[in-house]
Amino acid sequence: MNEETYVVKFLGIPFNLTNVISGLVAFAIVFCLVYALSRNPKLRPTGKQNVLEWLIDFTNGIVSSNIPGEQGKKFNLFAFVLFLFIFVSNQIGLIVEVIVGGVTYVKSPTSDPMVTMSLALMVLLLTHFFGVKRFGAKGYLVNSYLRPVSFLLPVEILEEFTNFLTLSFRLYGNIFAGEVLLLFIGSIAKSHGLVTSVVMLPLEMIWQGFSVFIGSIQAYVFVTLSMVYLSQKIEKE
Numbered sequence: 001m002n003e004e005t006y007v008v009k010f011l012g013i014p015f016n017l018t019n020v021i022s023g024l025v026a027f028a029i030v031f032c033l034v035y036a037l038s039r040n041p042k043l044r045p046t047g048k049q050n051v052l053e054w055l056i057d058f059t060n061g062i063v064s065s066n067i068p069g070e071q072g073k074k075f076n077l078f079a080f081v082l083f084l085f086i087f088v089s090n091q092i093g094l095i096v097e098v099i100v101g102g103v104t105y106v107k108s109p110t111s112d113p114m115v116t117m118s119l120a121l122m123v124l125l126l127t128h129f130f131g132v133k134r135f136g137a138k139g140y141l142v143n144s145y146l147r148p149v150s151f152l153l154p155v156e157i158l159e160e161f162t163n164f165l166t167l168s169f170r171l172y173g174n175i176f177a178g179e180v181l182l183l184f185i186g187s188i189a190k191s192h193g194l195v196t197s198v199v200m201l202p203l204e205m206i207w208q209g210f211s212v213f214i215g216s217i218q219a220y221v222f223v224t225l226s227m228v229y230l231s232q233k234i235e236k237e
Contacts, residue, residue: 059079086171087216090108094215
């Protein structure tokens with residue numbers, strides 16, 4: 001997919017403002033959604049409050065299945081926000097893309113590898129932070145890298161890099177590929193006027209629906225793997 005993003009330089013360093021703008025759009029949508037669903041809560045939930053509570057129960061279930069007990073409850077809010085942000089980010093490009101003069105200003109943030117790598121790096125840094133916080137620096141190193149046997153240390157170190165790559169590029173690859181195929185179907189639809197438009201419209205609608213499903217699954221997978229990696233650092237080996 002050939003696209004030009006909005007990049008500016010500051011002190012000689014390039015900043016991709018397309019990613020910044022798209023991320024802010026996703027943040028605004030998540031904030032407005034949660035704000036709207038959480039207004040006037042009742043003891044007997046109905047309607048929109050049921051939707052919010054279902055989302056909270058869903059992400060809480062992801063956490064508790066990987067980090068049981070009181071230890072896991074500390075990460076319920078983190079998992080909830082992370083899931084919603086990634087889910088919304090995955091869907092933005094399916095709903096709207098803002099392209100002006102051949103430059104893309106708004107798209108799915110997660111269709112850019114720098115965004116998904118940043119999310120993965122944030123998650124993995126947090127796993128190290130909470131591991132040190134629980135066990136102390138020495139205890140963390142022993143628990144994470146020298147147990148159950150110390151000769152697996154090279155494998156444990158290598159695993160840190162593979163975790164980062166799989167967490168970031170799985171999400172990026174799925175969302176990027178979905179948007180590429182949508183653009184490809186759209187270009188075919190426009191190629192021969194009304195005839196190809198009529199033929200390709202059902203296919204585009206089917207792929208739109210499938211892409212929504214894929215985006216939802218990838219948000220779930222990302223949060224689940226994040227909790228798995230976190231449990232490996234804060235649970236005793």
